[in-house]
Amino acid sequence: MGDEVKVFGFWGSPFSRRVELALLFKGIPYEYIEEDVLGSKGPLLLQYNPVHKKVPVLLHNGKPIAESLVILEYINETWKSNPLLPEDPYDKAKARFWAKFMDDKCMPVIQKAILAPEKEREQAAEEACECLKALESALNGKRFFGGDAIGMVDIAANFVGFWLRIIQEVAGVELLSAEKFPDLFKWTDEFVSCSIVRENFPHKDKVSVAFKARIDRMREAQN
Template sequence: MAEEVVLYGVWESAFSRRVEMALKLKGVEYKYMEEDLNSKSPSLLKYNPIHKKIPVLLHNGKPIVESQVILEYIDETWQGYPILPKDPYERAIARFWAKFIDEKCLPTIFKACYGEEKEREKAAKENYEVLKFLEEELKEKRFFGGENIGMVDIVANIIAFWVGVIEESSGAKLLTRDKFPKLSSWSHEFVSNGVIKECLPPRDKLLANFRNRFGQTNSSK
């Protein structure tokens, strides 16, 4: 009996795109269901009744929610390409940095670009500090996962691809090569990877979407 793997996502979401990246790296066949978050489908509400959000991975009728939880589930369920390290300590470190990106980096990125004018400058300084931690964590590695793309790289997809769109739509400058040479090189290599490239949304469409939703907040800069 063939496995049934269904992903409920939104084309512009870095979170559902993460799941696609993991599935494709593992070579897992899946069906993709595009959601409209303004008019959520009965299936989404059924499978994620608590948060009512994407992504939701449905595996043989069983739903898994929250992108980082889904990434770990994919890694533990399917053999082949490793997303998390085998060593328990290294796994813990990868989980730490993945959590750091979602809880520390993402809020400051959006505040620095789209927050109230008075809080943008403070958020930009905070953003510099958190990105500096990631810059230092890369050390001389090709990816956060070493020679291969891993959990932290996948979670950091928003920094590698979405940040450039966010900067262009807001007029802010967060990830410059002079301040973050390692992160900049990592971003370029990550989005140039064939599998990752397949999972990225059309940049022009994403930029238009951000401009439509947020406007050009800092366009005078």
Template sequence: MSEEVKVFGFWSSPFAHRVVLALRLKGVPYEYVEENIFGNKSPLLLQYNPVHKKVPVFLHNGKPIAESLVILEYIDEVWKSNPILPNDPHEKATARFWAKFFDDKCMPAIWKAFWCPDDEREKAVEEACGCLKTLESALNGKRFFGGEEIGFVDIAANFVGFWLRTIQEVTGLELVSAEKFPDLLKWSDEFVKHSVVKESLPPRDKQLEFNRVIVAKYEAGEIKA
């Protein structure tokens, strides 16, 4: 019996990309449904994620799941091949900790550093760099956060691997550099060069142009940070 697997996402969303990447790493066939997150969201998206009304939404045999980290754990439980979470309970808990640290601490700090008022920038950049330094410590000399293979934390931190560097290029604000975070930058290079990651990322030129549009809209006051 064939399984229904659908991903409701947005091409530039690092959170939707998490789900797509996990499925591709495991070789799970899926249908992708593109959403317009800046316009009219589809009735199905609102039906399947009535609480947050955002992507990604994962649909498995008619049953919806929201929130990317929750979806990743579900995928790993259902499809056992190429596990993204360790089997060891302590290692699994540690991976969950770092993924949550990234979402709860790193992402808000990074976002604030780029979009805060100018008079708050220095403090915001310092806070973001502090979070990134802590994240970098989790690599501990490994190729990936998951060891020799991409795992749960690598997928969770995908924003740093690709999106952050394209935002830096457009805004001119450099948070991650070889001088400040050599291990994190090396990880980023390894991550985006991985064959499965490379195939699933947005086209770089398209992402850069999208970033320029967002920056222009923000500077014009059309969107809020």
């Protein structure tokens, strides 16, 4: 097809990983450009995402697209193989609802439950459990949110699927467990067992070390 596809991302961002996962599942080759999100932002990132100035950005034949969920829709519409969304408008709406739920509610409260000052963490942990309970109900006994295959919700939920179990262990906060959310926990096992995830996601130790440093920085700033 002669398509030029580039992803501006950060290895530790579940948002960038969404874009990469979608391209990998579709089998679309891409060039990956790592951004230094903790340091100064690259001029191309600022040029391609002037409004939010953040990763991920997808560049397709020179045209930039920002916002990970917007990018997933674009990828799904541009490359038809391995659809990430169901065909039926109502099933599609449900998938979009849960993907959006990850961004608007689930990820912010989980982050708060782990990283907020101690006195705010307990309340946030309760809210985080409500979110995980909602996800467990959305899974509804299926192997993946998308049914038998990984779809947009699974990709959008990679923060819960891969990162959460590692970072909650580092932080010493148990939000997601097999006892509390058996289906969701099993889903995280299925998710990381998938070859595309296993072969492309970072090693657990790298995540632990980077997250430990982040927690230390934040808790130091809070004291």
